[in-house]
Amino acid sequence: MTSQRTDTSIAERAARSVWVGILRLAAAFGVPIVAFIILFLTFQFLRDSEAPKLVLALVAIVVGVGGVFLLFWAMDFAVSQLSERVQERVRPYVFVGPALVILSVFLVYPAINTTVLSFKDATSTSFVGLDNYKFVFSDPAMLRSIRNTVGWVIIIPLFTVGVGLGFATLVDRLQRGEAVAKSLIFLPMAISFVGASIVWRFVYSFRPEGFGNQIGLLNGVMVSLDKQPVAWLQDQPWNNLLLMVVMVWLQTGFAMVILSAAIKAVPDDILEAARIDGAREFQVFWRVIVPSIMSTIIVVTTTMVINAMKIFDIIWVMTNGQNGTEVIAERMLRWFFKFNDNGKGAAIAVVLFVAVIPIMVLNVRRFQAEEAIR
Amino acid sequence: MTTTTARIESRGLFKRLFQRTPSKLAIIIITLLWLIPTLGLLISSFRNPNLVKTSGWWTVLPHLFDKAEWTLANYRDVLSSQGFGNSFLNSLAVSIPATVIPITVAAFAAYAFAWMDFKGRQWLFVAVVGLMVVPLQMALIPILSLYSRGGHFMGITIFPDLKLNGTYMAVWLAHTGFGLPLAVYLLRNYIGSLPSSTIESAKIDGANHFTIFWRLIIPLSVPALASFTIFQFLWVWNDFLVALVFLGGTQEVRVITQALAELNGTRGEAWHLLTSGAFITMVLPLAVFFSLQRYFVRGLTAGSVKG
Numbered sequence: 001m002t003s004q005r006t007d008t009s010i011a012e013r014a015a016r017s018v019w020v021g022i023l024r025l026a027a028a029f030g031v032p033i034v035a036f037i038i039l040f041l042t043f044q045f046l047r048d049s050e051a052p053k054l055v056l057a058l059v060a061i062v063v064g065v066g067g068v069f070l071l072f073w074a075m076d077f078a079v080s081q082l083s084e085r086v087q088e089r090v091r092p093y094v095f096v097g098p099a100l101v102i103l104s105v106f107l108v109y110p111a112i113n114t115t116v117l118s119f120k121d122a123t124s125t126s127f128v129g130l131d132n133y134k135f136v137f138s139d140p141a142m143l144r145s146i147r148n149t150v151g152w153v154i155i156i157p158l159f160t161v162g163v164g165l166g167f168a169t170l171v172d173r174l175q176r177g178e179a180v181a182k183s184l185i186f187l188p189m190a191i192s193f194v195g196a197s198i199v200w201r202f203v204y205s206f207r208p209e210g211f212g213n214q215i216g217l218l219n220g221v222m223v224s225l226d227k228q229p230v231a232w233l234q235d236q237p238w239n240n241l242l243l244m245v246v247m248v249w250l251q252t253g254f255a256m257v258i259l260s261a262a263i264k265a266v267p268d269d270i271l272e273a274a275r276i277d278g279a280r281e282f283q284v285f286w287r288v289i290v291p292s293i294m295s296t297i298i299v300v301t302t303t304m305v306i307n308a309m310k311i312f313d314i315i316w317v318m319t320n321g322q323n324g325t326e327v328i329a330e331r332m333l334r335w336f337f338k339f340n341d342n343g344k345g346a347a348i349a350v351v352l353f354v355a356v357i358p359i360m361v362l363n364v365r366r367f368q369a370e371e372a373i374r
Numbered sequence: 375m376t377t378t379t380a381r382i383e384s385r386g387l388f389k390r391l392f393q394r395t396p397s398k399l400a401i402i403i404i405t406l407l408w409l410i411p412t413l414g415l416l417i418s419s420f421r422n423p424n425l426v427k428t429s430g431w432w433t434v435l436p437h438l439f440d441k442a443e444w445t446l447a448n449y450r451d452v453l454s455s456q457g458f459g460n461s462f463l464n465s466l467a468v469s470i471p472a473t474v475i476p477i478t479v480a481a482f483a484a485y486a487f488a489w490m491d492f493k494g495r496q497w498l499f500v501a502v503v504g505l506m507v508v509p510l511q512m513a514l515i516p517i518l519s520l521y522s523r524g525g526h527f528m529g530i531t532i533f534p535d536l537k538l539n540g541t542y543m544a545v546w547l548a549h550t551g552f553g554l555p556l557a558v559y560l561l562r563n564y565i566g567s568l569p570s571s572t573i574e575s576a577k578i579d580g581a582n583h584f585t586i587f588w589r590l591i592i593p594l595s596v597p598a599l600a601s602f603t604i605f606q607f608l609w610v611w612n613d614f615l616v617a618l619v620f621l622g623g624t625q626e627v628r629v630i631t632q633a634l635a636e637l638n639g640t641r642g643e644a645w646h647l648l649t650s651g652a653f654i655t656m657v658l659p660l661a662v663f664f665s666l667q668r669y670f671v672r673g674l675t676a677g678s679v680k681g
Binding site: 067080100111174184189195199213252336355363 | 398430467472479560614649
């Protein structure tokens with residue numbers, strides 16, 4: 001009698017747990033699906049609605065910001081319905097999944113596309129083997145651009161990180177005025193590219209003698225010193241350095257802000273301990289601050305190296321690649337969009353892409369080493 | 375804390391001045407060097423258009439208070455030009471989600487890359503960061519055709535045609551794609567350097583990854599998140615190309631940088647408009663910078679670990 005009752009209760013419990021399982025599964029799929037439907041409806045509203053601009057803009061902001069949180073929450077909710085062992089396996093992919101999907105569509109797919117194009121001719125109709133790559137390593141302008149890019153890759157990180165780190169450290173000790181000083185270095189980053197190109201025209205501009213007043217600051221200085229005005233941006237090879245000055249001016253703010261955040265994260269007690277032990281400020285900098293923010297320094301340097309490899313807009317606007325100022329990315333865009341040769345443009349892009357792989361491998365090694373310690 | 379204060383006070387006033395002056399001098403020199411080019415832009419934006427083209431901007435310095443030198447007309451011209459308020463709204467509707475989406479997506483991914491165990495973690499991370507070099511210009515055309523025709527492979531639709539072109543969503547997603555590699559890289563570096571003891575103890579207390587991420591990692595990463603927010607916002611706000619390609623150039627949808635470029639295009643070499651326009655577009659990014667600046671607080675990590 002008793003055993004029979006337990007049997008039925010076991011059966012009941014089993015039936016109930018099946019129901020709970022089904023409900024959980026329904027929730028696991030249902031919540032994300034509902035989230036997607038909500039997002040899709042608002043997306044359609046934004047696309048087709050005739051509502052006033054202000055309303056549309058507000059709805060867009062709310063949907064864009066809220067949507068991304070909703071998606072992550074819904075996916076995590078779905079995963080939480082699974083059994084605990086499965087959860088641990090699936091959750092990492094919920095976290096990295098959206099990033100990987102977006103990257104595949106927006107960067108991996110175009111990169112593959114480009115690689116295929118690099119083996120085809122100008123109009124991408126027939127395959128030409130390695131011809132485009134032979135061009136990359138034999139054309140005189142290409143070789144000059146490779147030489148110049150190497151220069152950019154050395155100089156830009158050196159100065160942006162050097163000045164940024166020094167400035168962030170110095171300013172960190174100011175009792176007041178830190179925010180103002182930092183924002184003045186940061187200021188160039190807030191100027192749109194059109195603005196920046198004008199700013200530097202007011203510095204480098206050149207008019208031959210007898211063709212009106214100089215409106216470029218450098219030549220204004222030359223004239224006031226009773227010297228001949230100089231055509232700064234035509235003066236090889238120094239014009240390359242002058243273009244790099246613009247990049248340093250623009251990007252030091254980036255390095256400075258990131259490094260400054262890292263310096264702030266160095267615990268106060270460590271710095272105090274070092275000072276109490278009699279370390280001078282210079283020693284505190286080299287022995288305490290620099291080692292504790294080393295990983296950030298490397299990250300910022302790597303970012304700057306990559307930015308320098310990709311640089312083209314400064315050259316494009318200021319010298320148009322004339323007078324020996326070619327760089328690799330500028331060549332790539334020129335072949336793609338000006339000479340309409342997809343094959344050569346793509347081959348140059350692939351060379352640029354391959355050149356960065358060693359840097360990334362070094363970075364991962366370092367991350368792995370760090371993880372081994374922690 | 376009290377010991378340090380006492381030590382500083384015990385040093386002589388003369389010595390303190392002597393030690394402080396060189397570093398202050400260095401700060402002032404660097405700041406001035408950085409400021410001079412922008413100063414030229416600022417002064418030019420308030421000068422008479424003809425004067426800008428015929429004399430150097432520094433020539434106003436001796437007679438700063440001469441009214442004939444200055445004018446507000448440039449700013450009036452820019453602000454009263456057609457559809458400027460409209461493009462300001464468009465810029466906001468593009469920039470705010472295009473800043474929040476990549477940072478959220480990147481923060482989740484960065485946490486997974488730093489603290490979760492899964493197959494292919496290291497190599498996926500290399501791939502993500504390696505994508506930093508894919509030049510944006512390279513990706514525009516393939517994505518544009520994905521947006522307008524969908525993606526098809528051997529007759530199978532992989533990417534449906536969503537009529538995304540000309541929508542805010544198209545621009546948000548594009549900016550997210552282009553901004554993600556750097557965001558993941560920077561945030562993974564920061565999140566990975568947080569003390570593992572904090573995360574381990576949260577795990578022992580029974581918190582799952584989602585809770586750890588929201589309750590622990592996000593608050594601890596505020597300085598890194600704040601600095602990246604500033605940059606992503608700046609890039610998107612000042613972007614011209616991505617908006618032009620995916621949103622189009624009609625007056626209804628164009629963003630503020632397009633409105634400015636238009637002004638330049640229709641009015642020839644209108645340096646006076648570009649200079650004043652450049653300053654107007656700078657106001658919001660600088661406001662963002664100032665308001666996020668206070669999150670770069672010393673000892674944030676140390677404090678919360680103790681608490």
